[in-house]
Amino acid sequence: MRAAFRADDIRAAEAPLLAADVPLMRQAARAVATRTISIARDRRAAGLNADILVLVGGGNNGGDGLWAAHDLAQRGLAPVVLLATDHPHAEGLAAARGAGVQVVTRAELGEDVAPFASWFGIWLDALAGIGLSGPLRGELGELVAALAEVRQEAPRHVIAVDTPSGLADDPAATRAIRADETHTFGAPKPALLLPPACRAAGVVLVHDLGIPLDAEPAVVELDTGDISELWPRAGHLDHKYTRGVVGIDAGSATYPGAGILATRAALAAGPGMVRFLGDRAIADRLPPEVVTAPGRIQAGLVGSGTEGGPDVAAALRDFRERDIPVVVDAGALASRDELGAGPGQLVLTPHLGELATLLDDERAAVEADPVRYARAAATEFAAVVVAKGPETVIAAPTGPVYTTPPGSPWLATAGSGDVLAGALAAALAQFAARQEASEATPPLAAQAALAVALHAHAVDYCPSAPGPIRASDLADALGPALGALLAGQ
Numbered sequence: 286m287r288a289a290f291r292a293d294d295i296r297a298a299e300a301p302l303l304a305a306d307v308p309l310m311r312q313a314a315r316a317v318a319t320r321t322i323s324i325a326r327d328r329r330a331a332g333l334n335a336d337i338l339v340l341v342g343g344g345n346n347g348g349d350g351l352w353a354a355h356d357l358a359q360r361g362l363a364p365v366v367l368l369a370t371d372h373p374h375a376e377g378l379a380a381a382r383g384a385g386v387q388v389v390t391r392a393e394l395g396e397d398v399a400p401f402a403s404w405f406g407i408w409l410d411a412l413a414g415i416g417l418s419g420p421l422r423g424e425l426g427e428l429v430a431a432l433a434e435v436r437q438e439a440p441r442h443v444i445a446v447d448t449p450s451g452l453a454d455d456p457a458a459t460r461a462i463r464a465d466e467t468h469t470f471g472a473p474k475p476a477l478l479l480p481p482a483c484r485a486a487g488v489v490l491v492h493d494l495g496i497p498l499d500a501e502p503a504v505v506e507l508d509t510g511d512i513s514e515l516w517p518r519a520g521h522l523d524h525k526y527t528r529g530v531v532g533i534d535a536g537s538a539t540y541p542g543a544g545i546l547a548t549r550a551a552l553a554a555g556p557g558m559v560r561f562l563g564d565r566a567i568a569d570r571l572p573p574e575v576v577t578a579p580g581r582i583q584a585g586l587v588g589s590g591t592e593g594g595p596d597v598a599a600a601l602r603d604f605r606e607r608d609i610p611v612v613v614d615a616g617a618l619a620s621r622d623e624l625g626a627g628p629g630q631l632v633l634t635p636h637l638g639e640l641a642t643l644l645d646d647e648r649a650a651v652e653a654d655p656v657r658y659a660r661a662a663a664t665e666f667a668a669v670v671v672a673k674g675p676e677t678v679i680a681a682p683t684g685p686v687y688t689t690p691p692g693s694p695w696l697a698t699a700g701s702g703d704v705l706a707g708a709l710a711a712a713l714a715q716f717a718a719r720q721e722a723s724e725a726t727p728p729l730a731a732q733a734a735l736a737v738a739l740h741a742h743a744v745d746y747c748p749s750a751p752g753p754i755r756a757s758d759l760a761d762a763l764g765p766a767l768g769a770l771l772a773g774q
C-alpha cells in the first residue's frame with residue numbers, strides 16, 4: 286500500500302521536525318545525490334553522457350537541489366547548477382559554491398537555455414515542489430515547457446526532486462518535465478499516483494525521512510501485498526453461504542460471451558457460490574458448478590454484455606431491493622432511473638467513454654481529469670465509481686481516492702472488463718459475508734480496488750504471458766493468481 290497526502294498535510298507534519306532542527310533538507314539531498322551517483326556510474330559504464338545538470342528554483346525544493354549539488358561535488362562529481370530564480374535558497378547556494386559547484390543563471394543563458402540543458406545526460410529537477418500554488422505560471426512555467434521539449438529530443442535520465450516540478454496535489458496538471466524517477470519526501474503527493482500526471486513521474490521512490498503523517502490520505506494505492514493481507518480466506522468452520530454468494534445477471538443474445546466471462550471470473554475469485562440469474566441460453570453454456578436456481582445472494586452484478594433496456598433495469602432494481610452491494614456494468618449504466626440513492630450500495634464500472642456519457646461530457650475532458658469525473662459521478666449517483674482506463678481510479682463520494690499500480694496494456698482486450706466485473710462482484714460478496722459475520726472489512730471502494738489489483742495481477746498467470754492474453758484465460762487465471770497471493774507467494 287502507498288498513501289499520498291496533500292501538500293498542506295505534509296507541510297504540517299514536517300513542521301514539528303523542522304522546529305526541532307531535524308535536518309530534513311540535508312537528508313533529502315543526500316538521498317538524491319546517492320541515487321544520482323549510481324545513475325552516473327551506470328551511464329558512464331554504458332558509454333552514455335553522464336554530465337549532471339541541477340535545475341534549481343526559488344524555494345526549499347531548489348534548496349534540496351543545491352544541497353544535492355554540494356553532496357555530489359564533495360563526492361568527486363562535477364554537477365552544474367542552472368539557477369532559475371533571483372531568490373535562491375541562500376544556505377544551499379553558499380554550500381554548493383563552497384564545494385566548487387559551477388553555477389549558471391537563467392538570465393545569463395537567455396535564449397540559449399534549451400541548447401545548454403541539452404548538453405547534459407542527467408537532470409535533477411529541483412525547480413519547484415509542494416510549495417507550488419496553482420498551475421505553473423510565468424517564467425518558471427515557460428522554462429519547464431521549454432525543458433520538457435528538450436527532454437523528449439534525446440534519451441537522458443531525469444530525476445525529479447520531490448515531484449516533477451509543476452505536479453503536486455492536482456493530478457490533472459500536465460506541464461512538467463517527464464521524469465524517469467521521482468524521489469519524494471515524507472510521502473507521495475497525489476499527482477504522483479493518479480492519472481494523467483503520474484505518467485510524468487516515472488518510478489516513485491519514497492524517502493519518509495521520519496515524517497509522521499496521520500492526516501487522512503488523499504490517495505491510497507492498493508497492490509498485491511494488500512490482497513494477501515485483506516482478501517477473505519476460507520476458514521475451517523466456513524460453509525458455502527458464509528464464504529459469499531454472488532448473483533450475476535449479465536450477457537445477452539448479442540453478447541452472450543460477457544455473461545460467461547463474468548461468471549467464470551466470479552467463480553475463480555473465491556466465493557462460496559455463483560448463481561447465474563440471466564438468459565437461460567447462456568446458463569446452458571456455463572460450468573457445472575454454477576447454480577441457476579434463484580436464492581439468497583450477498584452481492585450482485587448486472588449489465589455486462591448488454592445494451593441496457595427494460596429487462597436490465599428490472600434486474601438492477603431487483604438486485605438493489607435486496608439491499609446488497611451491486612456492480613453496475615456496461616449496459617446497466619444506462620438505467621439512469623435505477624441509479625442514485627436507494628437501497629443497496631452501487632459500484633459503477635464505467636470506462637472513460639462511459640463515464641463521459643454518464644456525466645454528459647466529452648471523453649477528452651474525462652481523460653484529462655479522470656479523478657475529478659470519477660468523484661463527480663460518485664457524488665451524483667451516491668456510488669463507488671471504478672473509472673477504468675490505463676490506470677484505474679476508484680472513488681466514493683468522500684474519502685480517499687483509491688488506485689492500483691498500472692496494469693499491463695494487454696488488459697486492453699475485449700472481455701477484460703467483463704472479467705473485472707465478475708471479480709468485483711465476487712470480492713464484494715466475500716467481504717459482505719465477512720461483514721455479516723461481524724468481522725471488520727475495508728471500505729467498499731477499497732474492496733473494489735483489491736479486485737482491480739487482482740484483475741491486473743492475473744495477467745501474469747495467463748498461459749500466453751508475457752504476451753497478449755485472451756479474456757477467458759484471464760478469467761481462469763484469477764484463481765491461481767489469488768491462490769499464490771493468499772499463500773504468501
Ligand SMILES: NC(=O)C1=CN([C@@H]2O[C@H](COP(=O)(O)OP(=O)(O)OC[C@H]3O[C@@H](n4cnc5c(N)ncnc54)[C@H](O)[C@@H]3O)[C@@H](O)[C@H]2O)[C@@H](O)CC1
Pocket residue numbers: 296299303309310311313342343344345346347348349370412413414415416417418419420421422423425426446447448470
Ligand atoms: N519543509 C522543509 O523544510 C522541507 C522541504 N523540502 C523541500 O521543499 C519543498 C517545498 O519548498 P517550498 O515550500 O519552499 O516551495 P517550492 O520550492 O516547492 O516552490 C516554491 C517556488 O515555486 C515558485 N512557485 C510557486 N507556485 C508557482 C506557480 N504556480 N508558478 C510558478 N512558480 C511558482 C515560487 O515562487 C518559489 O520559487 C518540498 O517540495 C521539498 O522538495 C525538503 O527539503 C524536506 C524538508
Ligand SMILES: Nc1ncnc2c1ncn2[C@@H]1O[C@H](COP(=O)(O)OP(=O)(O)O)[C@@H](O)[C@H]1O
Pocket residue numbers: 636673674675676677691692693694695696697698699700701702703704705
Ligand atoms: N492501456 C491499458 N493498460 C492497462 N489496462 C488497461 C488499458 N486499457 C484498458 N485497460 C483495462 O482493461 C479493462 C477493459 O475494460 P472494458 O473497457 O470494460 O472492456 P470490455 O468491455 O471489452 O471488456 C479495464 O479493466 C481497463 O482498466
Ligand SMILES: [K+]
Pocket residue numbers: 346410411412413414445446447448449450451
Ligand atoms: K521538483
